Amino acid sequence: MEYKITGYQPEKLFHFFEEISAIPRGSGNEKGISDYLVSFAKERGLWVHQDEASNVIIKKKGSEGAEDLPAVMLQGHIDMVCEKVAGVDHDFTKDGLELIVKDGVLTANGTTLGADNGVAVALMLMVLDDEDIKHPPVECVFTTEEEVGLNGAKALDKSLISARTMINMDSEEEGIATISCAGGLRIECSRKNVREEAEGTLVKIVMSGLKGGHSGTDIDLERKNANRLMARVIYQLMKNTDGKLVSFAGGTKDNAIPRECEASLIYADPKEAGKAEEIAENLAGVLADEITPYEEGFVCEVTAEAGQKVKAVPAEDAKAYVTAIYLAPNGVQSRNIKMDRFVVNSVNLGVVCADEDQLVLVFSPRSSVASLQDELKARIGLLADTFGFTTEYSGEYPGWNFLEESPIREVFKESYRELFGRELQTEALHAGLECGLFCDAIPGLDAIAVGPQLYHVHTPEENLPLDSFERFYKLLKDVLRRLAEK
Structure with a gap:
């Protein structure tokens, strides 16, 4: 395909976002993107599991020297909220998104952008594809129907997950990590x-x-x-x-x-x-x-x-x-x-x-x-x-309770401080996140929710500053490196 996003690194990260944006993926219509993920994994010889709810788990072995370390789970949802401006001719069941890049900001033409949570999907694809980054074993969990009740996360067989550290990437403020959330x-x-x-x-x-x-x-x-x-x-x-x-x-x-x-x-x-x-x-x-x-x-x-x-x-x-x-x-x-x-x-x-x-x-x-x-x-x-x-x-x-001690939170704080020269802030979120369901089902799970800056999610004005997306991948890569060196 002809890519519209240029000038940002790594280039493939932005290409992956464009590729998934071409696939309709409103809540309840995720089979196409789910099959794309399965094909992606098989092409790279990675372990993959797809269930009846179209959830997908892809596992990748740790990089050299980190093969035997505890696994870390990367997680996000593959569905998106489908909202459009009145009068816009767009069928979310069969049309891909028309992306627009202007002044370093990514939007969609009259519709939601799906950066909530397409950024997580692209980030996980990048980690799975990149053979040069250092990381422990990773278990990438792609869930469905998050926007209509976290249904995919509920249906997922969590016994397939060995990780006891979770990095959810469905948070929407750069420099702020979510450490608990509301139920709904x-x-x-x-x-x-x-x-x-x-x-x-x-x-x-x-x-x-x-x-x-x-x-x-x-x-x-x-x-x-x-x-x-x-x-x-x-x-x-x-x-x-x-x-x-x-x-x-x-x-x-x-x-x-x-x-x-x-x-x-x-x-x-x-x-x-x-x-x-x-x-x-x-x-x-x-x-x-x-x-x-x-x-x-x-x-x-x-x-x-x-x-x-x-x-x-x-x-x-x-x-x-x-x-x-x-x-x-x-x-x-x-x-x-x-x-x-x-x-x-x-x-x-x-x-x-x-x-x-x-x-x-x-x-x-x-x-x-x-x-x-x-x-x-x-x-x-x-x-x-x-x-x-x-x-x-x-x-x-369920909601997700705050943990007084969180090793993954401390790793993110250290990495953010050294990379960007300022402190990573933490907050409790009033929105629902899938972390609550995973923490409820997996004893001892240490979770954090992070992500690049997003604006106006769930509206046709939704937008993603591309430099924030670039910075966030740098942070994620550094955190994975730190986990691989522990």
């Missing part, structure tokens, strides 16, 4: 409904331009949730006008803060439709005044089209749906005041959808304290019961 799960609430025929003037509200972001790492930034904002408008329209709800949908991933939302109501009486337009436009102005100082791209558009025939949501179902969204917990729920206001637990109302036969709300709660997670689950369950929704819990994963 997915909660889907649904309510059946039978739609009814309606006609008249369709009033449509479209919100867009919000910043969105990762529901773990960005939740503390207090970014606005498009679903909650829309509920604020639709609740007032249903309270003050005689219309019927036709549509209400926003967000595509439970772990991404929704940036866009669309809703519509139909009015048999043109005067009521005009009244609805006026109320919606006034509310749009109020929201813009509140939001644009912080999220300057926010736009709320109101349109009306007469002579429409549609199927509307029955009034009782619509009231339950909109009120539940309006009252739903969302955002930061509690902080640890003693730890620089670190977010302890939060929830993201990531997806709302009024389908033809059911109304759906999807939440992503997170917490580093199990009791607070249980309390949040109970609150969402009570909300669902109150408004006639059934609740399904899935994808639950």
